Amino acid sequence: MVSEQQSESLMALLNAGEHRPLDEIVSDFTSKFPGLLRFLLCSSLSLLLENKKMLRSSQRLVALAILHQNYSSQKPSSNPFISVLVNVACDEEAELCERAFIIQLLGSTNSVLKLSAADFIKSFDPSSLVLPQREQLQKQYCNTGHPEPYNCLFKNTSVKNVVPDPDLPHGCDQNSPEFEQQPGLKPKIGSGDRDQMITGLLQNLSLEGLGPRWIRPLPPRLPIQEGELVWLNPANKHELLWDYGMCADTSRGAAVRDLITKALKGPLGPAQQEQVLFELTNDPKLVYHCGLTPKKLPELVENNPLIAVEVLIKLMNSPEISEYFTVLVNMDMSLHSMEVVNRLTTAVELPTEFVHLYITNCISSCENIKDKYMQNRLVRLVCVFLQSLIRNNIINVKDLFIEVQAFCIEFSRIREAAGLFRLLKTLE
């Protein structure tokens, strides 16, 4: 912002055009004001120049000289106010002496600056004037390939933020000189001090002018959300726990582990088996610690199917059970594995996919056996197994109908297969 003092001293410089040479005024301007302020003042001056009635002729010349000289060290095209100068020079309605003054300034005839503004006006001879065309001036000084800077429409469309609002008695002509305030005389109604106005304007002219004022509503605050205010409830007391496992006796677990290890190698004796089953029943957690892994399951199934059944039932709810199932499905078909599965189906609910997969494996095992005797034996077993599953509603026959039917037909020579076939027919 331009302060009151600064605007007054600029005003003094403008008025000094009456008697001081222009170059002195210009150098005063440069020395008095710092760089950025000079630009602000120049832009205010250029706005003041737009209205021809605001500044007196000598003041206008001083303003024009300042606009030019402030940037005289650079190329004319770099002068931000060059278009103002060219416009005035080409303005048909502008005073001739003003236009001539600019032509001389642009032509870098510095002799004009030795004169005061008043002297220039006095000595001006309109007859010797040659006014160049606008295009010529523009070509010469303005357009040297500077790209048009990006300018926002909002700014391009702004208007000057100052409106004249003459305070005159009704019906008076505001151009009449009678309202010019005369020094020493008592001011009459409607008269005004031009200089005072200009100093005021210098302080309030805005470079940006009055632009369109878009209404940008402030977004509303989000209302307090449900549950956002924290309602507190006392926390439950969770105290640190004592570890009872310290120096605990681990013998029973160890005994069972030993027995399980034995059970993988061969059938256990009745007493041993009873002990394992008793301990497992007694402590539901023991099954997790008895040393059995899915990899070892086939050995347990082959050697001690009943222990395998009990262990699997205990593990039904553990995440590992699916791994055990996978092993069970993929191990070689045998009486014991079938027995284990059959017992499981009656004891717990097995995943349907597992049962289906197991049956499919049974059937394909029967088909692949080369030894006729063994085949017959296995087929009978499978048939009885399937009948049991069907009668106990463990499987839904519809899901496996085609597969089982084909199996029955293939082995129709075996009595149990024919029986199974008849059972299927009755269910149809």
Next chain:
Amino acid sequence: MGSNDGVLSAAAAAKDASVAFHSDKFAECIDVLNQLFRRRNDDPKVLHNMAIARSFQDGCSDPKKLLELLNNVEKRSTELSHASAEHEDTVSSVGNKAALGSKGTNGVAQHSSSANGSPIGYGDKPDTSVTTINIAIIWFHLHEYAKAYSVLDSLYQKIGRIDEWTALRICLLFLDVALASDDPWKFFDVLNYLEKACFVSDTTSQIRSSNLEGKSSSTAADAYNSDSVASSNASESTLSRTLLGENLQTLISKIDMSGQNLARPASLLSSDDLLRAASDHPISTSDLRLKLQLYKVRLLLLTKNLKAAKREVKMAMAMNVAHGKDSSMALLLKSQLEYHQGNYPKAIKLLMASSNQTEMGISSIYNNNMGCIYYRLGKCHTSSIFFSKALINCSSLRKENPKMLSTFSQDKSLEIIYNCGLQYLACGKPILAAHCFHKAGLIFSRRPLLWLRIAECCLMAVEKGLVKSSSAQSNRSEVKVHVIGNGKWRQLAIEAGSSGNRHMDFLGKDNRFLGDDKEPNLSFPFARQCLFNGLYLLNCLDSKYASSVSPCSSTSEENGQNNSDNKSSSVIDSKGSHRSNANVDSKELKGGSAPNATLQSSILHYEEMCRRQNMMIKQALLADLAYVELQLGNPLKALSTARWLLELPECSRICIFLGNVYAAESLCLLNRPKEAAEHLLIYLSRGTHFELPYTQLDCEQWRVERIVDPEELTGGFSNSKNSSHDETQDIIFLKPEEARGTLSANLALICAMLGNVEQAHQFVMQALSIIPNSPETILSAIYVDLIIGNIQEALTKLRQCSRVSFLSGSSTLESSC
């Protein structure tokens, strides 16, 4: 057998230590432990119990240190187990007996023939579950719920192998942690698991214990045992025999018979554990039931199923009365229920009845909850008094000595500070509010809402001109006109920055978001950062929902509850299967017999509620962000944000309006006035007349987004409807009529830019008739007049408008004109 004697006496010493510990004789306990430690100095469990006993003896002033100690114990145990596993492997590969080989390698895997100990140690590998749950307990007390959660989750995965007493503690802790981490599905899982465990043990424990006492061979199990042993022994021979005899049918039926014996009920809590539990910590089954009942109420309150909560809390009260227990917790929950229903006087009464204010932790809770109630009653001042009282309670709690672990968890000051922040924001004190939110960020930083609130503080602070850097923002409520010169030369200078970038001076200045005092610098760049955080967190939540919903459609047959041996499907169950189950038949479950169907359906409803709430938050974040980008002079970013907002599927009409206005302004700033006009023209009907962009109803919905109770829909409480309407601190926003004026004024500007001066004049006059007091509209009207060149008209408008103040010269004296 010298080593066996050693083991024996060690076991005896351990028992002594345990007895001393549980009779609060910690010094004695530590003495015994020290002796034990000298003998078996590499036993992590001795170290563990020592740490626990110490923390009980002199309080727990440094829980982090205890945590570190326990972590070391855990690490040590697993190291030992690896070592012993390797050892056993080598031994067994040689073909030796593992029983001999493992002797003495570590203290835990000792074998001894005596059978007088507790059944906890199995010796296969050291059981670290107690250490682990203690770690979780410490995290819980330190309010580190996410950490506690992950520890507990891994424990819960293998809950089947953990001894029942520890498992019970794990489950109870997990319930609290799941509530605190806002994970109702996990809560549901654990509650189901616990309930089943509790009920099963309830019905079978007597039989089982009599089994144990009698140790007779006449029980079913023994009968089965002998039978099955015989049958398995003979199975191969029987089979071959029957194969020969072609009598498979009988064989199979025999298998069936013995198989049925297998399907007997198994208890979750073994009798041993029950006995032990009863002797150590007296948690009776009825106590546990009551606990679970209260947990259920808390879940129902969280999910805002108020009707069901009412039912369950009544039941809890009845249980309290029946057992003659202290019912303060039930009363507190009842008070919360009334609070949610909007019966504030009743809530206050119950809250007062529930509290015995002697305990420091309780009184801070009491004061905080009172603050919440008074806030809802619209008594801002009273509520702030209660909140600050609650904070004082907390700070005196912190000074208490000796510090027990529970004092940490009782200190709820950060939650209370968040409440304070909300209250300050509502009272229009953004700087204090931001200060509170900043502090509460220690626990709430993962919540998108927190970041939105901080951004709102920024916007409010700038709007109110409370921040230094916002000096450029002149008072927006009036137009200033400087009167320059006098008489013939009198000029009027209208003070007007261009509308585009009123806050350009913010750019680059506020790179540091935190000031020297570590307080947030409220500014637009800071607001933008907060909004980004909020959006990021919200997107994380969205993707979490998306990923957890998709796999659920595949698994939906895990309803095997009819099987008594199937203790719970929840252990293996994924979150998703619950959801899908309930999705499929939540309707029929509602009145059905499934015990926790209500919980399930309320969780589903709660999730829907959260989804809608997140949607609201997202809208608010985006609207704020578009506004902030405009203020920062980034029209391109503002445009993309506004478009994002407009593309949201369930955008409220208010936000659509904001999105359109912001998009239009951005497009104007980008010199695309024609596209800008399109955003405003959608509201234009009958040629030149604007519709209301939203209704009064929309405003009210925005003001109180009350989520309706699921059971309320079917004719529930009528008084809850107007519950939070009486919030005095209304959200200030344009009335629908004003919004219409805004559209008109802004369209006028676009017309002016496009050179269509007549239409511009028409629209701006319309706007002026709707919102004559908006300074922007007056300026726009004058602007249009000046473009037309109608200076007289402009001057008249300036003089007529009440929102214009004339300043003589450059002074600020107001002159009436």
